[in-house]
Amino acid sequence: MRLLFINNDGGGFADEIDVTDGLTVRQLFEQRLPQGQPGDYLIRVNRQPTTGDTVLQPGDRVTITPLKIEGAFQG
Amino acid sequence: MSLDLRTATRGLVAIQAALARRVSHQQAIMLPHGRWQRLCRLQTHYQIAGQRGWSAAASHLQIQWQQQLGWFETDLQVLQRRLPTAVVPSLRTLYDELRGLEQEFEQVTLDLAATTLTVTSDAIVLEDLDFGPFALRWNWERLPTDDALTVVALEPLRPDGRDDLTHPHVLDDRLCVGDGWLGLEAALATGRLSDYFVILRQVLRTYNFDSAYQALTHWFAVTCHDCGMQVTADDRRSCARCGTELCDSCAAYCPDCNEPHCHRCQRTCDDCESAWCRACWPRTTGIAAEPCPRCVVAANSATDLEDERDDETQTNLAPAIPTVEVHADCLGEMALAAGSGTDRDQRFRDFAPS
Ligand SMILES: [Zn+2]
Ligand SMILES: [Zn+2]
Ligand SMILES: [Zn+2]
Ligand SMILES: [Zn+2]
Numbered sequence: 245m246r247l248l249f250i251n252n253d254g255g256g257f258a259d260e261i262d263v264t265d266g267l268t269v270r271q272l273f274e275q276r277l278p279q280g281q282p283g284d285y286l287i288r289v290n291r292q293p294t295t296g297d298t299v300l301q302p303g304d305r306v307t308i309t310p311l312k313i314e315g316a317f318q319g
Numbered sequence: 320m321s322l323d324l325r326t327a328t329r330g331l332v333a334i335q336a337a338l339a340r341r342v343s344h345q346q347a348i349m350l351p352h353g354r355w356q357r358l359c360r361l362q363t364h365y366q367i368a369g370q371r372g373w374s375a376a377a378s379h380l381q382i383q384w385q386q387q388l389g390w391f392e393t394d395l396q397v398l399q400r401r402l403p404t405a406v407v408p409s410l411r412t413l414y415d416e417l418r419g420l421e422q423e424f425e426q427v428t429l430d431l432a433a434t435t436l437t438v439t440s441d442a443i444v445l446e447d448l449d450f451g452p453f454a455l456r457w458n459w460e461r462l463p464t465d466d467a468l469t470v471v472a473l474e475p476l477r478p479d480g481r482d483d484l485t486h487p488h489v490l491d492d493r494l495c496v497g498d499g500w501l502g503l504e505a506a507l508a509t510g511r512l513s514d515y516f517v518i519l520r521q522v523l524r525t526y527n528f529d530s531a532y533q534a535l536t537h538w539f540a541v542t543c544h545d546c547g548m549q550v551t552a553d554d555r556r557s558c559a560r561c562g563t564e565l566c567d568s569c570a571a572y573c574p575d576c577n578e579p580h581c582h583r584c585q586r587t588c589d590d591c592e593s594a595w596c597r598a599c600w601p602r603t604t605g606i607a608a609e610p611c612p613r614c615v616v617a618a619n620s621a622t623d624l625e626d627e628r629d630d631e632t633q634t635n636l637a638p639a640i641p642t643v644e645v646h647a648d649c650l651g652e653m654a655l656a657a658g659s660g661t662d663r664d665q666r667f668r669d670f671a672p673s
Contacts, residue, residue, distance in 0.1 A: 252514055255396070256505025286521070291419030291513055309502075309517050314527035315488030316497030 245302035249276060252309040253285070263300065270296035272306060284311055321421060322429055330429035330436065331413040337434075337459035338510050339407040344463045351394035358387050397504055408510025419513030423520075434460040438516050439473070443486065445526040446535050450476050450486050455519050462507075470494040470523070478538050486523060487531035496522050497530065545569035545582045560584035560596060574613065575599035590614045 245265055249272070250258045263272065269289065273282050273296075286309045287294055300306070322330075361384040368377040408416075420427045426439035436457045443450040451474030461467040469492045472485035488495050496503055499522045506515040528534055539552040543566035556570035557563065559578035570579035571587075571594035578596060585594040586602070588611035595611055602609075610618065 250511070250514065252502040252506070252518055256502035256514070258505070258509060258511075286517065288419075291415065292422060307514060309514065309521060311521060312525045313499040313502070313518060313521045314497045314525055314530075315499065315522045316495045316527065316530040317488065317490075317532045 245300075247272075247300060247303070248305040250305070250307045251276065252307065253277070253280075267300050268296060269294050269298045269300065269306070272300060273308070277308065285309060286311060322417065322427065326429055326431065327414070327417060328410075329431055331410055331417065333431070333434065334436065334459045334512075335407065335410060335413055335510075337462050338507070341462045341507070342405045342407055351391060351398070354387060354391045354394055358384065358391060361387060393501070396501065405508040406510070412510055413512065416510065416512040420516060423513060423517055434458055436512070440520050440523060442474075443523045445487065445524075448476065448535055448538060453486070453489075453523055455516055457516075468494065468519070470519070476538075478533055479541050481533070484532055487526055487528075487533060487535060488522065490532050494519065494522060495530075495532075497527060498522075543569050558584050560598070573599050586611075588614055 245263060247261055247263055248258060249261045250256070263275075269287060270282065273280070273285075273287065277285075282296065286307075288307045288309075289298060289300070290305050291307070361380055365377055365380040365384060368374075368380055417427070420438055424438040424440065426437075428437045429435075430437065436459065438455050440453045440455065442452050451472055454471045454473055456469045456471060458467050458469075470486075470489050471492050472489070475485045478484055483491050485492075486494075488497065496519070499518045502518045503515055506512070506518060526535060537549060537551060540549045541552075541555050541564040542548070543550050543555075544558075544563040545565055546569050548566050550564070550566045554567055556565045556567060556579045558565060558570070558581035559576070560580055561584055563581045563583075565579065565581055569582065571582075571585045572579055573585070573596040574593045576596060576599050580594070580596045585596055586600055587594045588600075590610045591614050593611060593613070600611055
């Protein structure tokens with residue numbers, strides 16, 4: 245099935261991706277951010293809060309945003 | 320949704336038009352010429368500094384060059400990302416984004432007259448300092464100028480003497496988004512308004528001590544009135560007389576009352592160099608070089624000692640005068656007990672051999 249996966253960590257890439265049916269939010273996270281800790285990110289499915297066990301549906305829009313994004317002093 | 324549909328629709332139509340203008344504006348490709356020229360200039364200066372043996376200048380220029388190179392890389396990434404992905408979102412997408420915003424933030428308002436979409440964050444707490452909630456005010460008509468966003472503290476917690484700072488990364492209501500920049504660009508390029516504001520909120524919730532306008536440890540620092548140094552809350556002193564804030568090295572402790580005093584509120588004795596407060600040593604004589612009360616006492620004691628010695632030499636001639644035993648460590652008391660020098664001079668004269 246196809247999903248829209250948006251990673252706001254760094255570049256804000258938005259990709260249409262193919263995943264296996266029955267994939268959960270946690271499994272998708274582990275696939276896409278193998279070095280990351282889910283607790284360090286806000287994860288939304290179709291702009292709604294979600295849980296790791298949620299089974300993804302075709303056409304879902306999954307957004308991952310880091311909790312910590314460092315600001316600076318000029319810009 | 321809590322925004323009424325009519326307002327929301329009119330607002331979203333205006334936002335869609337503004338985003339469309341932004342897309343067409345960006346499609347006029349702007350290569351980072353300015354950055355490239357800066358890099359070339361820095362390289363020339365670096366070579367000149369190297370040839371002349373100016374090592375400090377050379378290393379400074381090298382740091383600047385590396386910074387500019389990093390920015391050049393970012394410029395190129397942004398360019399690459401902007402062009403193929405910038406799309407005008409549909410009204411349906413924007414409507415879903417607005418609903419997403421209402422999920423994330425308690426307050427979302429659209430002001431059609433002011434052309435602003437404003438979301439209010441919860442209270443931002445960084446290392447136990449509560450900066451209160453912030454209003455993230457986005458003026459879609461200002462999108463092409465990159466000046467669309469103001470970040471206004473609703474219950475500001477400002478450092479002493481700084482009206483412009485409300486957060487380690489907010490100066491004059493502008494948030495310096497640092498690492499959030501690319502994500503924000505990408506979110507706007509595809510009209511992902513909820514991601515845009517969520518990224519901003521996460522920047523507000525993060526403290527980057529390496530590049531803060533003011534470090535949190537110095538948020539309540541004050542400037543020493545006498546030397547201009549920054550002093551943290553724990554190290555600051557205030558003048559007991561006028562209340563001025565001071566650093567520890569500028570606070571002079573009066574030897575009598577032991578309270579700290581600023582430069583204006585103290586007097587330094589020319590003889591012993593101790594700094595007295597003006598309450599404990601009021602100016603009485605108007606003589607600039609007047610000694611402090613302690614030096615006066617010590618001087619009187621010394622006079623007394625001399626007088627007593629003289630008196631002792633006179634005892635054979637005047638046995639009726641009582642002698643006073645003198646110890647160095649009770650000079651002060653003796654000076655007080657022995658009365659004024661004038662009296663004793665008088666006594667000496669009375670018993671002097673004729
Ligand atoms: Zn000072
Ligand atoms: Zn003072
Ligand atoms: Zn005093
Ligand atoms: Zn003195």
